[in-house]
Amino acid sequence: MILHGNESASPEEMEKLQLNRLRSTLHRVYEKVPFFRKKFAELGIEPDQFTSLGDIHKLPFMVKSDLRDHYPFGLFAVNKSELVRLHASSGTSGKPTVVGYTEKDIKMWSELVARSIAAAGGKPGEVLHNAYGYGLFTGGLGLHFGSELLGMATVPVSGGNTDRQIALIEDFQPTVICGTPSYLLNIAEKMEGQGKDPRKTSLKYGIFGAEPWSEEMRRTLEEKFSIKACDIYGLSEVLGPGVAIECHEVQDGLHIAEDHFLAEVINPDTLEPVPEGEDGELVFTSLTKEAFPVIRYRTGDIASLQRGKCACGRTTIKMSRVKGRIDDMLIIRGVNVFPSEIEHFLLTVEGIVPHYQLHMQKSGSMQHVELHVEVDDTFYADIDMDLNHYNVKILANRVQRVMKNNCLISVDVKVVKPKTIPRSEGKAVRIIEKTSNKEETLKT
Numbered sequence: 001m002i003l004h005g006n007e008s009a010s011p012e013e014m015e016k017l018q019l020n021r022l023r024s025t026l027h028r029v030y031e032k033v034p035f036f037r038k039k040f041a042e043l044g045i046e047p048d049q050f051t052s053l054g055d056i057h058k059l060p061f062m063v064k065s066d067l068r069d070h071y072p073f074g075l076f077a078v079n080k081s082e083l084v085r086l087h088a089s090s091g092t093s094g095k096p097t098v099v100g101y102t103e104k105d106i107k108m109w110s111e112l113v114a115r116s117i118a119a120a121g122g123k124p125g126e127v128l129h130n131a132y133g134y135g136l137f138t139g140g141l142g143l144h145f146g147s148e149l150l151g152m153a154t155v156p157v158s159g160g161n162t163d164r165q166i167a168l169i170e171d172f173q174p175t176v177i178c179g180t181p182s183y184l185l186n187i188a189e190k191m192e193g194q195g196k197d198p199r200k201t202s203l204k205y206g207i208f209g210a211e212p213w214s215e216e217m218r219r220t221l222e223e224k225f226s227i228k229a230c231d232i233y234g235l236s237e238v239l240g241p242g243v244a245i246e247c248h249e250v251q252d253g254l255h256i257a258e259d260h261f262l263a264e265v266i267n268p269d270t271l272e273p274v275p276e277g278e279d280g281e282l283v284f285t286s287l288t289k290e291a292f293p294v295i296r297y298r299t300g301d302i303a304s305l306q307r308g309k310c311a312c313g314r315t316t317i318k319m320s321r322v323k324g325r326i327d328d329m330l331i332i333r334g335v336n337v338f339p340s341e342i343e344h345f346l347l348t349v350e351g352i353v354p355h356y357q358l359h360m361q362k363s364g365s366m367q368h369v370e371l372h373v374e375v376d377d378t379f380y381a382d383i384d385m386d387l388n389h390y391n392v393k394i395l396a397n398r399v400q401r402v403m404k405n406n407c408l409i410s411v412d413v414k415v416v417k418p419k420t421i422p423r424s425e426g427k428a429v430r431i432i433e434k435t436s437n438k439e440e441t442l443k444t
Helices: 011-032 034-043 053-058 064-069 103-119 138-150 162-172 181-193 215-225 339-346 377-382 390-407
Strands: 083-088 098-102 127-130 153-155 176-179 205-208 228-233 244-246 254-256 261-266 280-286 297-303 330-332 335-337 352-363 366-375 412-416 431-434 439-442
Touching: 011 034, 011 053, 011 280, 053 261, 083 103, 083 138, 098 103, 103 138, 103 244, 127 138, 127 162, 138 153, 153 162, 162 181, 176 181, 181 205, 181 215, 181 352, 205 215, 215 228, 215 339, 215 352, 228 254, 330 352, 335 339, 339 352, 339 366, 339 390, 366 390, 377 390, 390 412
Parallel strands: 127 153, 127 176, 176 205, 205 228, 352 431, 366 412
Antiparallel strands: 083 098, 228 244, 244 254, 261 280, 280 297, 330 335, 352 366, 431 439
């Protein structure tokens, strides 16, 4: 195992590096970005006043609406002539968020993704199958450039066309596969439907992200493909994939690239720091980005931070796997719950596959919630393909009890036959919100 030098740096060495890079970044945004210069002036602070990492709490927060308010280039710290690439969100809820990269940014990003792939088990000379979407989404190109830099033969298949994905896995013999966990589950099911065993492929490691997923989903994917599945974290506003990654040796928390990002966790209501190990909202400050630096960017992701040396040899701070997003949190009859929590406990019920949807309809002050769950082929055969079978009612009642006892929510349960809940070729659609006039689909 070969680690990048900074991945095994002492806490003192890392703190010194972070402080130097933070001061440089603060000078950069103060001089180059009017938004930050105005914010600093309002608070009466200047870059030279920052003499320790603890001073980070003096700085203002940055939120996604700031990006939309300054669309498209108002927060950039370089001229357009220095940009070599632009990425953007879909903009489905308003103006898209736009981020840019200089040549140096792309090189730094590629190095971080190469480090991430190596941490997850990738090796030079092997083949990586990249099923993340290419385009304005940062996932596909982010993994692609990092894989090539690591020295892996990269298959840029992108998402969709599942039959072709399967053929390329069989023909090109990759050892690493990347994509959303829900889509990889779709690939596994399609292979099984073709009479093929996903466990007999050449795959050894999976790098999955772009949507919250549970430990139960991890076990399902690992059993389906006979691989080690690692969680990768990143968001376009901060950089893209490569901000943090699980190591394949331990798979217990994601190593943050501390030499490039300063991480905090705050209480999203009070905006105060939370104790180590306690869940809160992740906040990131970039330390080396040229085109689009971010200062105390509130990600909306819920996780915790933990310090300490890992058995893999890395000393970088770890973040827990993302529990959910603040804006994804559901309120079901007064109870707060994340979709990932529902998935976590749902997959403990025998006979249920990892596909579900919550159908939520509100009429005035009344809320009706129906959880659609799908049975596996074995259960379906055992009930003679009859959804009126008494065992279906028993299963639905069991799911209701699991949701009530663990998630504290009361839901109606509808059991459906295999392969009827829509499969994902990207991020899974878990929540269907209905009103009397329209139906809105939310991706979670």
